[in-house]
Amino acid sequence: MPLDAWIALATVIAVFVLMGTTRLGADIILLGGVILLFVLGVIDAQQALAGFSSSGLFTVAFMYVLVASIRETGGIDLIIRYVLGRPSSEWRASWRLLLPVSFMSAFVNNTPVVATYIPAVIGWSRRLRMQPHRFLMPLSFASILGGTCSLLGTSTNLVVHGLLSDRYPELTLRLFDIAWVGVPVTLVGLVYLLCLGNRLLPSRRSADQAFENPREFTIEMAVAAGGPLVDRTVEEAGLRHLGGLFLVEIERDGNVVSVVGPGEKLKGGDRLIFAGTRDAAVELQQVRGLQPSSLGESSLSKDFRERRLVEAVVSDQCQFIGQRIREGHFRTLYGAAVLAVCRNGERVAGNLGQIRLQPADVLLLEARPPFIERHRQSRDFLLVSQINGQARPVHEKAWLAWSILAGVVLLASLGVMSMLKAAMLGAALSMLSGCCTVGAAKRGLDTRVLLTIAASFGLGAALESSGAAAAIAGQALGLAGGDAYLLLIGCYVLVALLTELVTNNAAAVIAFPVVTTAAESLGVSVMPFAIAVMFAASASFLTPIGYQTNLMVYGPGGYRFGDFLRVGGLLDLLVGATALLLIPRFWPF
Structure with a gap:
């Protein structure tokens, strides 16, 4: 040759x-x-x-x-x-x-x-x-x-x-x-x-069943500095007896409180690790004084009422593959907070910020509605779906869309057009x-x-x-x-x-x-x-x-x-x- x-x-x-x-x-x-x-x-x-x-x-x-x-x-x-x-x-x-x-x-x-x-x-x-x-x-x-x-x-x-x-x-x-x-x-x-x-x-x-299992789905939240929960005990904050949720541990200044008693006082910046169901995660977002664990500065802290829970499947083209969530500033780039990571049908244990993402990981995110439209066709995610509701399609034109496709098929199959x-x-x-x-x-x-x-x-x-x-x-x-x-x-x-x-x-x-x-x-x-x-x-x-x-x-x-x-x-x-x-x-x- x-x-x-x-x-x-x-x-x-x-x-x-x-x-x-x-x-x-x-x-x-x-x-x-x-x-x-x-x-x-x-x-x-x-x-x-x-x-x-x-x-x-x-x-x-x-x-x-x-x-x-x-x-x-x-x-x-x-x-x-x-x-x-x-x-x-x-x-x-x-x-x-x-x-x-x-x-x-x-x-x-x-x-x-x-x-x-x-x-x-x-x-x-x-x-x-x-x-x-x-x-x-x-x-x-x-x-x-x-x-x-x-x-x-x-x-x-x-x-x-x-x-x-x-x-x-x-x-x-x-x-x-x-x-x-x-x-x-x-x-x-x-x-x-x-x-x-x-x-x-x-x-x-x-992955969906892992999210439903209260022992398999982890939600990570933080106590807002200067918020109403600071210096209150777990019992007083209403975090002791939550339906479908269990407070597993508290991370504070690099230390972990693994056995959380009802008299444990909360401090600003505490990271609370809950085990619970996906539906219970929706209710947890409504607790005044709690916010998604901070993995980077973001404008997500605004417009609280507009936030939604979203599931996203990580693509093999995602720029965060192999990186830790915290180091990659996931929240800053996407305007979405990672609440949980599921891999091969199992919850990934440990600190969310230290997890290295892999292709096909399923993420539970908290984001504003524009995130869904912005990333539905993104190469970073294979599938993005909103958990608690989706925008209504224009169903009255569905018959027209199918008719146009049928017309294309007919024209091509009969040789009328290329x-x-x-x-x-x-x-x-x-x-x-x-x-x-x-x-x-x-x-x-x-x-x-x-x-x-x-x-x-x-x-x-x-x-x-x-x-x-x-x-x-x-x-x-x-x-x-x-x-x-x-x-x-x-x-x-x-x-x-x-x-x-x-x-x-x-x-x-x-x-x-x-x-x-x-x-x-x-x-x-x-x-x-x-x-x-x-x-x-x-x-x-x-x-x-x-x-x-x-x-x-x-x-x-x-x-x-x-x-x-x-x-x-x-x-x-x-x-x-x-x-x-x-x-x-x-x-x-």
Whole structure:
């Protein structure tokens, strides 16, 4: 291989290693790789920026606006309300959840579907007296499976279709062409989840149940200096006999009073550690003279009546990962006070300010209402939900938002318009009709995903133009012995493994030129290989980090890494076997 090919290959390997081992965002790492290749002259400016003009990228962006309109009008909430109901058994509850989720995920990006369903499923399972973790992982897996039924189901499908159309204009796919494989794959996956998947999940408390247990949920408050509680005893302050709360200890000037008697006098600045229920935490905020434990100066001390309790799931992109809450000045940056941290379904014991945050930690925060809108689409948090009430969506326009999406699907599936034009028209109608405001559309755009897609094009172009893709394809052909079916299996396995370690979009875009070059060298159609890339990139069931919806349910469900291996391992094999059996039948070599 020439020198440029070695540089391109080394850069791609370094990018994958960094994405799998560091907390840096995939978008930052990929952009860094493209910049390096451009500076070294491996790719030119046109190749480096090609991803930012991709039709697939813009189709994904406009679809985000359409999804935002459904979220803003409460369209998914209405379906949840009328579909879930009150089933009499866990099996009935599972199919009433998984079937509509997989169906919706074929038309709507699965991330907002899962984000909307998580709080609803937690409350729903509590009413049914069932464990939420029995439903949350299947919820994520069902959304992934449903996304394989149409090109609109995932951003990866749209991006791979864009690559295919640009490179091979004569090879086109209609909206539901991949459903010939996607529907059987989804049915096989759903049958597995309904009949066997739940049985493989161990009994374990979810984050929500840990918060409900008075011995598992810690609330930390401080005695306001100069307030009415200073120099009063615990008994006089009314903190001795609290319903659902127990005063565990007092931290004062670096010392801990671990056995708090009724005659213990309170001092200004005392930090009080309570154990209690989440609902009791709401009442504790109303005690005059108590305030959230100070972890940094903030304007949060104002507008007491406007404060709300909020749950937030920490993203792997949060800038506080690995830092102590106190040292990072969490409260100063976000205008929110951390009241509790839950990890793997268990309360994290000890001083809240000394806890080092980890991905998928569930935080109980006290914040003002703007926090929710400001951080609902933030890369720092995967899921933000208000505990005691949410803003009312514009439900009267939900039917209009769904009608616009149905129109987009109809126009694209009948070939009246390309998917890009249909999505563009739908996004414009959503904003003109008031289903989605400009602000909501901006918040709905996942810039991290869009930058990841755009930057991936540059790395893919480097592999192709430098000759690295051809060299790798030659090696793959040698291993496959010139057999097209063995080559298809190898390509699927490669992409499926990559997508467990890095973002699915990056795995698909970077692998695409290698896979298609191998098919061209063998003299067979590239179509089955392009379809295999779509399905393999979506087959992310083994780890919580391989797909965003998996990470979203990881914390609230109280799961452990091994739970995904246990349930997702067999599902991965079933999906792969079904896809590899059917793809050559509908797209022959």
